[in-house]
Amino acid sequence: MPVCQQRLIPQQLLRGVSMGVGVPSISASLRPMQTEIPTVIQLTYDKKGPFHIRGPNWRSLLKLMAMMGSTRIEPSTETIANATKDIRLRVVVSFVKVHSTSPEWNTVLYMSMDRPVKSDTPNAQRYRNGDTTMLPWSYTLTAPPAVLRDGADAAMSKFYTVPNTPGNLYPTLPISMPDLATYLATALDVSRNGAHEGIPGLRRLSKLIDSIYPLDQIELDDEKRGMRQKLKSFVGLGSKPSRSRNDQTYDLVTPFVPDEFGR
Template identity: 55%
Template sequence: MNFGTPPISPSLKPFAGVIPNVIALPYGRTLPFYIKAPSWRNMLKLMARLSGTRLEPTMEAMAVVKTEMRLRVVISFVKVHHASSDWHTILYITIDHPIPPNAPTGWKYKNGDTSTLPWSYTLSQMPAFLRDGADSPLSKFYTIPSTNELPFPVLPISFPNLATYLATALETARDAMHDSSSGVRRLAKYIDQFYPNDRPTFDDGPERGGMRQRLKNFVGMGSRPQRDRNADVYELVTPFVADDFGR
């Protein structure tokens, strides 16, 4: 976890540091915050277990923005080496930013294209793995669009609620698997391609209303006692220091 571009290495290292209770996100010209995990399932598993951690805007952001602030989430998949078959999952997060009326290409940020980065990502230097486009040989990205059923998340938001948002985005992509008119299905295709053994068996559960419980079952929390909040942080590969982002 950090701001900017995550390091990618074929070797996994033990997680260093402590996950803070609060991760404060700045507004405007700032690098995206990222969370990196070895796989999609590892990402959801970690976030679902960190019930005491939440994302919220910085005090400076709240002084500037007087309305509710929403997140823009981009999911990236990066190949650890050109000769490897392993792909890491990276979650990029910024606070949504309005598109200036005079922006020359502002229209392309409003059509829900999953292959276009949000406007808020153009306000600072773009992370390296997002510069090669949405479907390059070594990296892919998917911008979660806003829909009536799945609007952009509102800050503050807990990690478990953010995990539920991600799981619902994947279910939405699976529902669109036979729709070739949009790019919504790309998320499901990427995850099935890169992590074929991670597909959850959600078919026996209720539909949207039971997503939170289905997510718990998927990450192994449905019937087992809750573990320590840092029990699974070893599955991330980037050291994190609480004092850098917590307050």
């Protein structure tokens, strides 16, 4: 990552953060990130497992990703060479309790490339219908991370597989980190406000975040009230801002930080 942009990231957003392939360390510690933020994250179909990003909570993790304008996620060169169609990203959101007696939970995002479900796969329909309690089919080809093996609603860990929904389809690779942050913010909005017919467990993401991180929702509500007040001051008291939900999501999640090209 260019040094000039790395300096723009508030240090508190880098505390308690780790990235890589393999088993993430779950901890309440807020030590500064021990490695450099990569500019390119390459995904492969090998058996090393999904790439993960761990943070102390959902909101701070998305804020960090929104500021990583020079980082992108892409398929490996070999994968691109053998691809016959668009390669899409799958994301599993995991919440892991740092200790059985602690109220704190880490948020871990697992990222992998989508793989078509074979027709003879047992329960194949559950992998295709967007069931948020089912890991992507590719996770059956190798041992999934340990924290995901106890199911979607275990005592010490929960996970939510982000489904393919109208207006928020699986992202096409490559994708920048800010775009991925926006995709995940939209996934939360869909979980909270979208049509839920036909997608098992779609509401689970919003319910999990609201129950695990209740203070984040209070902070978000305060920010929204502050934004509304600023808009009222700008356009005149009593007038209603005519902004789309996407615009509000962008303002709340994506900082106005230029990327390496000054955009």
